[in-house]
Amino acid sequence: MQLHLEDHEAHLLREVLRSYLRELxxxxxxxxxxxxxxxxxxxxxxxxxxxxxxxxxxxxxxxVITRIVRVSAVWTDDL
Structure with a gap:
């Protein structure tokens, strides 16, 4: 089995494992x-x-948490 993790997912999994291992x-x-x-x-x-x-x-x-924001603007000369 292979599991691909993004950097922030691997970081979180490491922290969860460390915490659980301390309790264990x-x-x-x-x-x-x-x-x-x-x-x-x-x-x-x-x-x-x-x-x-x-x-x-x-x-x-x-x-690493990435936020993607889409900005749209429409300029018209219809005054």
């Missing part, structure tokens, strides 16, 4: 169920790999 690390520490902990660790590994691949792509410090 805390959940892993707080979980006593060994099977569930193993599942969460596997999820963390997969998401860490995705985040690392996103970090390899060029990034702008701020998301």
């Amino acid at each position: 690390r805390g959940e892993i520490v707080d979980t006593d169920n060994v099977g569930y902990k193993r599942t969460l660790k596997h999820e963390r590994e997969v998401l860490d790999g995705i985040a690392a691949r996103l970090d390899e792509t060029p990034d702008h410090d701020e998301p």
Whole structure:
């Protein structure tokens, strides 16, 4: 599967992943169920790999949002 992301989309996805991974690390520490902990660790590994691949792509410090405005003017000499 291939997914093309615009720069601002990749930036947003990186931020969401980083936030989720921080929360996931805390959940892993707080979980006593060994099977569930193993599942969460596997999820963390997969998401860490995705985040690392996103970090390899060029990034702008701020998301790029483009606004396109169309301006039309009609001038007539019909006075």
